[in-house]
Amino acid sequence: xxxxxxxxxxxxxxxxxxxxxxxxxxxxxxxxxxxxxxxxxxxxxxxxxxxxxxxxxxxxxxxxxxxxxxxxxxxxxxxxxxxxxxxxxxxxxxxxxxxxxxxxxxxxxxxxxxxxxxxxxxxxxxxxxxxxxxxxxxxxxxxxxxxxxxxxxxxxxxxxxxxxxxxxxxxxxxxxxxxxxxxxxxxxxxxxxxxxxxxxxxxxxxxxxxxxxxxxxxxxxxxxxxxxxxxxxxxxxxxxxxxxxxxxxxxxxxxxxxxxxxxxxxxxxxxxxxxxx
Amino acid sequence: xxxxxxxxxxxxxxxxxxxxxxxxxxxxxxxxxxxxxxxxxxxxxxxxxxxxxxxxxxxxxxxxxxxxxxxxxxxxxxxxxxxxxxxxxxxxxxxxxxxxxxxxxxxxxxxxxxxxxxxxxxxxxxxxxxxxxxxxxxxxxxxxxxxxxxxxxxxxxxxxxxxxxxxxxxxxxxxxxxxxxxxxxxxxxxxxxxxxxxxxxxxxxxxxxxxxxxxxxxxxxxxxxxxxxxxxxxxxxxxxxxxxxxxxxxxxxxxxxxxxxxxxxxxxxxx
Amino acid sequence: xxxxxxxxxxxxxxxxxxxxxxxxxxxxxxxxxxxxxxxxxxxxxxxxxxxxxxxxxxxxxxxxxxxxxxxxxxxxxxxxxxxxxxxxxxxxxxxxxxxxxxxxxxxxxxxxxxxxxxxxxxxxxxxxxxxxxxxxxxxxxxxxxxxxxxxxxxxxxxxxxxxxxxxxxxxxxxxxxxxxxxxxxxxxxxxxxxxxxxxxxxxxxxxxxxxxxxxxxxxxxxxxxxxxxxxxxxxxxxxxxxxxxxxxxxxxxxxxxxxxxxxxxxxxxxxxxxxxxxxxxxxxxxx
Numbered sequence: 001x002x003x004x005x006x007x008x009x010x011x012x013x014x015x016x017x018x019x020x021x022x023x024x025x026x027x028x029x030x031x032x033x034x035x036x037x038x039x040x041x042x043x044x045x046x047x048x049x050x051x052x053x054x055x056x057x058x059x060x061x062x063x064x065x066x067x068x069x070x071x072x073x074x075x076x077x078x079x080x081x082x083x084x085x086x087x088x089x090x091x092x093x094x095x096x097x098x099x100x101x102x103x104x105x106x107x108x109x110x111x112x113x114x115x116x117x118x119x120x121x122x123x124x125x126x127x128x129x130x131x132x133x134x135x136x137x138x139x140x141x142x143x144x145x146x147x148x149x150x151x152x153x154x155x156x157x158x159x160x161x162x163x164x165x166x167x168x169x170x171x172x173x174x175x176x177x178x179x180x181x182x183x184x185x186x187x188x189x190x191x192x193x194x195x196x197x198x199x200x201x202x203x204x205x206x207x208x209x210x211x212x213x214x215x216x217x218x219x220x221x222x223x224x225x226x227x228x229x230x231x232x233x234x235x236x237x238x239x240x241x242x243x244x245x246x247x248x249x250x251x252x253x254x255x256x257x258x259x260x261x262x263x264x265x266x267x268x269x270x271x272x273x274x275x276x277x
Numbered sequence: 278x279x280x281x282x283x284x285x286x287x288x289x290x291x292x293x294x295x296x297x298x299x300x301x302x303x304x305x306x307x308x309x310x311x312x313x314x315x316x317x318x319x320x321x322x323x324x325x326x327x328x329x330x331x332x333x334x335x336x337x338x339x340x341x342x343x344x345x346x347x348x349x350x351x352x353x354x355x356x357x358x359x360x361x362x363x364x365x366x367x368x369x370x371x372x373x374x375x376x377x378x379x380x381x382x383x384x385x386x387x388x389x390x391x392x393x394x395x396x397x398x399x400x401x402x403x404x405x406x407x408x409x410x411x412x413x414x415x416x417x418x419x420x421x422x423x424x425x426x427x428x429x430x431x432x433x434x435x436x437x438x439x440x441x442x443x444x445x446x447x448x449x450x451x452x453x454x455x456x457x458x459x460x461x462x463x464x465x466x467x468x469x470x471x472x473x474x475x476x477x478x479x480x481x482x483x484x485x486x487x488x489x490x491x492x493x494x495x496x497x498x499x500x501x502x503x504x505x506x507x508x509x510x511x512x513x514x515x516x517x518x519x520x521x522x523x524x525x526x527x528x529x530x531x532x533x534x535x536x537x538x539x540x541x542x543x544x545x546x547x548x
Numbered sequence: 549x550x551x552x553x554x555x556x557x558x559x560x561x562x563x564x565x566x567x568x569x570x571x572x573x574x575x576x577x578x579x580x581x582x583x584x585x586x587x588x589x590x591x592x593x594x595x596x597x598x599x600x601x602x603x604x605x606x607x608x609x610x611x612x613x614x615x616x617x618x619x620x621x622x623x624x625x626x627x628x629x630x631x632x633x634x635x636x637x638x639x640x641x642x643x644x645x646x647x648x649x650x651x652x653x654x655x656x657x658x659x660x661x662x663x664x665x666x667x668x669x670x671x672x673x674x675x676x677x678x679x680x681x682x683x684x685x686x687x688x689x690x691x692x693x694x695x696x697x698x699x700x701x702x703x704x705x706x707x708x709x710x711x712x713x714x715x716x717x718x719x720x721x722x723x724x725x726x727x728x729x730x731x732x733x734x735x736x737x738x739x740x741x742x743x744x745x746x747x748x749x750x751x752x753x754x755x756x757x758x759x760x761x762x763x764x765x766x767x768x769x770x771x772x773x774x775x776x777x778x779x780x781x782x783x784x785x786x787x788x789x790x791x792x793x794x795x796x797x798x799x800x801x802x803x804x805x806x807x808x809x810x811x812x813x814x815x816x817x818x819x820x821x822x823x824x825x826x827x828x829x830x831x832x833x834x835x
Contacts, residue, residue: 002567003567006567169371169374170366170367170368170371170372170373171371171372171373171374171375171382173335173364173366173372174364174366174372174373174432174435175385176335177333177334177335177359177363177364178359178363178385178386178389178390178435178439179354179356179359179360179389179390180385180389181389184385188377189374189377192374192376192377193374193376195376320737320739320740321708321737425592454591454592454764455591455764455766455805455808455809456591456804456805456808457591458808458810459807459808459809459810459818462810462818463818481737481738482738482810483738483812484809484810484811484812485810487810487811487812487813487814488810488811488818508814511812511813511814521739522738522739523812524742525738525739525741525742526738526767526812527738527741527742527765527766527767527768527770527771528767528770528811528812529766529767529770529794529806529809529811530811530813532811532813533811533812533813536812536813537812
């Protein structure tokens with residue numbers, strides 16, 4: 001623990017990453033207490049106060065129906081984080097299982113699983129997600145499903161490569177000689193040794209998932225109004241540039257802060273956990 | 278005549294790689310009595326580790342048979358066939374899973390072979406640690422806090438856990454420092470007599486062989502060159518290659534230098 | 549005694565880690581005369597490899613490393629010369645042979661290109677033809693039968709023994725006054741290791757090179773070196789002529805080490821090793 005703290009504190013960029021992510025997570029958690037107008041996350045209309053530039057009490061201005069932009073951005077963070085975490089909770093176990101099996105089981109299993117993984121990897125992620133969303137109804141749940149489908153293959157490839165290396169270690173041979181089951185060897189012996197790399201990638205990915213989800217909703221394929229979402233806020237505001245600049249700039253900055261913060265944090269994790277891919 | 282504990286008949290292994298066939302082991306036969314220590318000696322690529330892997334059931338042999346107590350071992354080993362044949366590897370750091378505690382590593386063979394109830398397993402782990410000269414508190418430690426010699430003791434304890442009859446020792450001390458090596462070799466000798474174990478000792482180090490083995494098999498390029506009692510190997514070996522191996526071993530006493538000179542002289546004469 | 553090739557005077561080395569400081573060398577002193585083969589014997593973690601890296605000047609510019617004492621190479625003190633001058637010594641007047649030749653040679657260049665690299669350190673303007681001529685000459689010296697073919701090969705195309713010979717040739721081609729050999733050949737088979745040692749012996753005798761041998765293998769040290777230093781936990785515990793130390797080890801640690809080596813003669817069972825290591829902290833013995 002002390003070592004972790006020292007490594008993080010020795011690099012200014014890591015400190016910035018930790019602070020940014022702490023701010024994002026804390027504000028999303030306590031959105032109800034820190035936002036000035038919590039009710040503005042839903043369908044509230046206040047035409048007396050619409051399209052106001054940044055000022056007081058709307059420090060980031062208001063949108064076209066008079067809702068406080070700062071409030072909506074903080075609630076959008078909450079949605080983004082939930083989406084990112086849910087996507088990773090679905091994609092990581094799936095990808096990890098596929099990777100472990102492809103790396104450890106026989107040649108036939110490897111062939112089938114890795115070809116499947118490569119097919120998914122070969123399609124540009126956004127195109128894949130867009131085509132899924134084109135077929136399905138654009139809802140939050142479907143958005144998560146679409147991003148999950150494009151995300152798991154990255155984990156299966158990562159874990160596959162790690163497993164190939166771990167398989168050569170003596171402890172795997174020892175477990176085989178003892179007569180342990182394949183399930184035990186994959187999940188109890190090999191998997192824990194992949195955790196540092198998986199955790200690092202998850203931290204880095206949280207930022208990217210948020211970015212991709214925002215891109216989808218920017219295109220109108222993700223989270224639907226009135227739920228606040230950074231991507232759709234940017235898209236809506238883009239029509240009123242450059243006059244109502246705050247409508248796009250602040251949600252855009254919010255995306256930048258989250259993605260940048262998770263990247264810096266991921267780099268710090270890599271340092272702490274000693275994982276260099 | 279009593280049946281030998283392990284009997285290997287005409288064992289051969291061919292590896293196929295990019296259309297080439299590599300004869301890793303050709304026509305290897307040997308039998309080992311209970312309580313004996315057979316050394317398999319050779320340089321890299323001699324096939325000695327391949328033999329170990331076939332005996333342990335890691336790779337199936339291309340041809341030949343392995344009999345244990347007179348019965349052939351099945352190619353896909355059953356649990357009980359695995360229990361009686363165990364392994365200690367060369368690299369102690371790699372052979373112990375770095376992300377599991379020592380206790381969990383030692384419990385695995387007990388769990389797999391259903392030895393003892395889950396309540397008395399911690400007690401058995403403590404006994405195993407004591408048997409290899411480690412304190413009971415080591416069960417809670419992580420492998421990264423142990424030295425190479427201590428890791429190797431854990432690996433030996435793990436091999437003992439399933440109550441095997443034969444242990445394959447694959448270069449068990451060649452990654453260790455001299456003092457640690459001596460301690461581990463002494464431990465292996467003590468365990469052998471206490472548990473009536475049979476060893477197959479795979480190594481390139483002839484000095485270790487001299488101190489551990491009853492019989493020695495000398496391998497080169499997958500072929501068994503000679504199989505003789507240890508005394509004969511070092512006094513009057515049948516094969517020139519054995520002579521050159523012994524003459525190349527670095528030694529430290531005058532007595533050893535004399536022996537080496539004698540064997541070297543034999544080498545020249547046969548040429 | 550002013551013409552020593554290498555002189556190390558009360559050298560201490562401390563690594564300042566994140567959590568604690570770790571002193572790995574405690575005022576060690578040793579010297580190597582011209583044409584002398586000197587060994588530093590110790591177990592892993594005893595400080596023998598960092599000593600070699602200090603002599604090569606590889607640790608001096610590292611952050612969080614505290615060095616005290618002096619290293620004098622051919623009368624020149626490391627503390628007085630610039631980093632650039634020190635770097636210039638490496639590969640020209642002192643060179644190194646590693647434990648594993650295959651990983652020490654660069655796999656993507658052929659042997660000739662690697663000889664070129666080495667020679668260029670001493671003769672920056674050397675031509676390809678001169679490189680080939682010099683390389684062939686020295687490869688013949690290390691008993692390589694087809695030097696032209698070896699020059700065109702890549703390291704992975706050669707056997708471990710061949711690579712080891714190439715390493716020795718490269719280490720000696722610039723006629724260094726000091727050759728540092730870190731566990732030479734221990735990654736290889738015994739017969740190849742034996743050949744390596746004999747070849748090194750022959751080559752350094754011919755070229756009058758001093759050798760600093762670093763090894764944990766007492767047999768190798770006995771066969772190769774004229775004089776030796778025993779190092780234990782960063783302290784030199786015994787020094788003397790190789791013969792003397794092997795015939796009459798005085799320090800408890802040296803005694804324990806020698807007793808622990810298994811022998812190839814009968815009745816030479818491994819002695820029960822002392823488990824009490826406190827005796828190993830006894831003061832230094834000099835022969």
